[in-house]
Structures are given as C-alpha cells and as structure tokens.
Amino acid sequence: MSKRSAVDELLQRIADEFDSLPRQLQGVATYLEQQRANIMVQRVNEVADGSGVHPSAVVRFAQRFGYSGFSQMQAVFRSTYTEATTPARSYQQRIRKVIADGAEPISPAQMALRFIDASRVGLDELAGELDATQFEAAVELLAKAENIYVVAVRRTFGIASYIAYALQHTQKRVHLVSGLGGMFREQIRSIGPGDAMIAISFPPYGKETLYCARVAHQHKAKVLAVTDSALGPLARDAQAVLKVNEGSAFAFRGLTSTICLCQALFVALAYRLELKVEETSHPGEYDD
Known part of the structure; x- marks a missing residue:
C-alpha cells in the first residue's frame, strides 16, 4: 500500500x-x-x-x-x-527487482489489487490535502484566459492530452503543446498576456515542461502548475499550484490522483463558464 x-x-x-x-x-x-x-x-x-x-x-x-x-x-x-526516481532505473530493471525481492511469485490479480490500493490511498490523500483556495484560483485563472496552453511530457503527457481534449468542449481556444518534431519553442511562441498555461510535471521534472512554463511567465501569461510541491521548480513561476502526491506500487507511480484532479478542474471550470453564459442569457431574470 x-x-x-x-x-x-x-x-x-x-x-x-x-x-x-x-x-x-x-x-x-x-x-x-x-x-x-x-x-x-x-x-x-x-x-x-x-x-x-x-x-x-x-x-x-x-x-x-x-x-x-x-x-x-x-x-x-x-x-x-x-x-x-533515479532515471537510470528502466522499467525492465524495476520489474526484475520486484521478482528478486519477492518471497514468492505474485499473481496478476494480486498485482492489480496492490495498484488499486495504492491509487485509493493516493486519492484519500488528495481529498484530505486539497487546497480549496488554490483550486478556486486555478479555476478563475482559466476562466479569464483567452487561450489555454497545456503542456506535459513522458508519463504525464496522457493527462495533458486528456485535459486538452476536455477543454475543447468549452468555448476556450485550447492548444496542446506536444512538442511534435521538437517544436516546443514554436508551439508556445504566441502565448502572451491574457493567456494561461497548464503545466504538469513531477520529479524528476521534465525540462521541456519547465522551459515552457518559464516562457509563459516571461510572456506575461498566467501559469497553473500541477505538481508535487509548492516549493518545486515548476511552482516558481506559477500563479496557482495544485499539489498531488501519487500512490505507488512496485516502484511504479500511479496517475490516478492526477487525472482525477484534472477532471475535477475541467468540470469546475465548465460549471463556472456555464454560469456566466446563463447570467448573460437571462439578464435581470432574478432582479427584485
């Protein structure tokens, strides 16, 4: 666990x-x-x-x-x-260590249960430590943004891809910074005041994500960091920080808590934006 x-x-x-x-x-x-x-x-x-x-x-x-x-x-x-988090430890090395350390073979179902338990603990920690003030600030930051850029690399890229997809269901202009062809610099060169960036990274931090966050800060855009600590390098240039500490099993860290937090962020933002639409569509409806 x-x-x-x-x-x-x-x-x-x-x-x-x-x-x-x-x-x-x-x-x-x-x-x-x-x-x-x-x-x-x-x-x-x-x-x-x-x-x-x-x-x-x-x-x-x-x-x-x-x-x-x-x-x-x-x-x-x-x-x-x-x-x-030692980068030199490959996935194959981790699996071999699990085998070497085990007193007896572990069944596939037991492995699944171990990962489920780790994810459950991570979600409990997320619920217990969620900073409501920072979460509200994150939603407000995105609600005011003209363009939203989303960046993450390697293990967290799937989360960036999901939240970019989800945000496409709002009226916001959304840009997934994929770095395809090594073009991180080109994909974020237009970010500027009035825009926001969602940057997701955990130790050892992706240098590409840190670079994009620095550029966003230099261009006067707002940065929302999804990371493990408010003291980390990603949080340094951020106006809002959502902290996540993932559960892990067999030396593999999960993604459950991070994807849950990002889904909650999207739903909260969509709710906020829809409220604004309702207020605009029905002016004075509830006036005395």
Missing part, C-alpha cells in the same frame, strides 16, 4: 516552516526542493554552492529539522530516490 515518502514528509515540514527560516536557510530549502532527485549524490559543499551559502549553513539546516548533520538528512533522499 502506498504512503507518502520520507522526502515528501520532510519537504512538507520545510514548506510549513519556510517563512520562519533565516534567509540563508531559505536558500538551502529552495535548493533541496529543486534538486531533490540529485541530493543523494551531492556533497555538502555542492549543496552549499548551489544554495549560495557556507557549508555550515547546510549543517545548521539539517539540524533545524532534527538530523545530526547533512549526511543523516541526505540518507533520507538516498533511500527514497534510489528506489523511486
């Missing part, structure tokens, strides 16, 4: 205390979030250089959150990311 990783829990604690941290420690916090998949292989001096602080500040940061020093905190990242 899935649960939040130790890194997720640590980063949530950091996020909760971020505003109260000294400026130097805020720099360390931001760097840890941005480089979360790489911290396990970095030395304390590298983390300090990336954070723009002295190595002693990195040690103080670790101690602030209950660790004896950097090495003990680093072990949390190493334990999580060697199993979950």
